[in-house]
Amino acid sequence: MNRAGGLVPSPRTIEVESLEGFDRLVAAGAVSMRGWHAQSLDLRGRTAALERLDAEGAIFLGCTFDQDVEAGLRRRGALIFPKLEGVPFDPYRAGLYTPQELYAGLDHRPYEELPDALVYHWSIRPGQRHRLDATLASALHDHAIGDALDEFMRSELRAGRATVGVMGGHTARRGTLEFAQAAELGRLLAQTGRLVATGGGPGAMEAANLGAYLSGIPDAGFQEVLAGLGAVPGFRPSVSAWAREAAAVVERYPDGTPSLGVPTWFYGHEPPNYFATHIAKYFANSIREAILLELCDGGVIFLPGAAGTVQEIFQDACENYYSSWEAVTPMVLVGRRHWEQELPAWPMLHRLAAGSPMADRIFLVDSVAEALAVLGG
Numbered sequence: 001m002n003r004a005g006g007l008v009p010s011p012r013t014i015e016v017e018s019l020e021g022f023d024r025l026v027a028a029g030a031v032s033m034r035g036w037h038a039q040s041l042d043l044r045g046r047t048a049a050l051e052r053l054d055a056e057g058a059i060f061l062g063c064t065f066d067q068d069v070e071a072g073l074r075r076r077g078a079l080i081f082p083k084l085e086g087v088p089f090d091p092y093r094a095g096l097y098t099p100q101e102l103y104a105g106l107d108h109r110p111y112e113e114l115p116d117a118l119v120y121h122w123s124i125r126p127g128q129r130h131r132l133d134a135t136l137a138s139a140l141h142d143h144a145i146g147d148a149l150d151e152f153m154r155s156e157l158r159a160g161r162a163t164v165g166v167m168g169g170h171t172a173r174r175g176t177l178e179f180a181q182a183a184e185l186g187r188l189l190a191q192t193g194r195l196v197a198t199g200g201g202p203g204a205m206e207a208a209n210l211g212a213y214l215s216g217i218p219d220a221g222f223q224e225v226l227a228g229l230g231a232v233p234g235f236r237p238s239v240s241a242w243a244r245e246a247a248a249v250v251e252r253y254p255d256g257t258p259s260l261g262v263p264t265w266f267y268g269h270e271p272p273n274y275f276a277t278h279i280a281k282y283f284a285n286s287i288r289e290a291i292l293l294e295l296c297d298g299g300v301i302f303l304p305g306a307a308g309t310v311q312e313i314f315q316d317a318c319e320n321y322y323s324s325w326e327a328v329t330p331m332v333l334v335g336r337r338h339w340e341q342e343l344p345a346w347p348m349l350h351r352l353a354a355g356s357p358m359a360d361r362i363f364l365v366d367s368v369a370e371a372l373a374v375l376g377g
Helices: 019-027 047-052 069-075 115-123 132-153 177-191 204-213 219-229 239-252 285-295 307-321 336-342 345-353 368-374
Strands: 014-016 036-039 059-061 079-081 163-167 195-198 300-302 331-334 362-365
Touching: 014 019, 047 069, 069 079, 115 132, 132 285, 163 177, 163 204, 163 285, 163 307, 177 195, 177 204, 177 219, 177 368, 195 204, 204 219, 204 239, 219 239, 285 307, 300 307, 307 331, 307 345, 331 345, 331 368, 336 345, 336 362, 345 362, 362 368
Parallel strands: 014 036, 036 059, 059 079, 163 195, 163 300, 300 331, 331 362
Antiparallel strands: none
16 A cells, blocks of 8 residues: 555656646646646636646646636546535645644644644544545545655655654653653654654654754753753643643744654544654554554664554564565564563564564664664664
């Protein structure tokens, strides 16, 4: 499956995701829109160009047109997906989220009234998962996010950098040693040229994104931020206070190192963290999990966690177990006591790997420094 959610390779298409892009194509002398996919564009004022171009095979997703233009495009062979009413998100969006978008209004409104929370509340309305319009909207949205994620992974921000996943529990609280170690791991990964990718939530995920984001500042400043964040240790009882503390750090350091978060509204009780600069948030958790692991071509580091982290370990193990040797990526479990005694995933993983191509690509270590060392950092 490709990241955009399709089951077969995509045909050659042109993603038209801005008015500037549309105008460039027209100015370059285009005569046909076949293969054009225009997403969420306000095309009012472009009627002359639209009428001049051959519309056969064009697709318009949630676009706005001058009066009577839409009907004419349909007659000439264009496929037009209308805007969906009553949906608190753009199912045809052209890019990944930013924390500022998901938390728009945070400075003067509680989290419960912000875009991220409103989308979650929409998704859990009684009977919503069985409504055709809701199912269509969420599926179109996840497809668009997959497409935007593909573009991000091909962008200059990622060029030449391996992507390393950091997985771990959402319960690690700011101000604790566990949180500080996860933040140090994200910082070291970014400083050694890796792109950090997490599940995008709180706890160890927030810490790793934080460490990556602030990887360019001096250590004294980094330690000061860690200490300051401890004033609001977790997202309970107030997501608003937790997010505002993080937003203040981002405002203080606006040019942090990019990193990726891949959260899901399926776990609505876990808000997205504010330190992942690029957020690929999905409705479908199963797709989100598979895509997150697929992205991590530089390996995955598993910090102590519970059910979700255990699931990710064995989902990654399954991919590696059936891969050719060249395609196996490293798996590093951090915390011997946790993974051998408290939740003994390591003995099963070690037994599973025996005799397979992944046998020499799994590691059990006790510190983030050791984790980095086995990845060659």
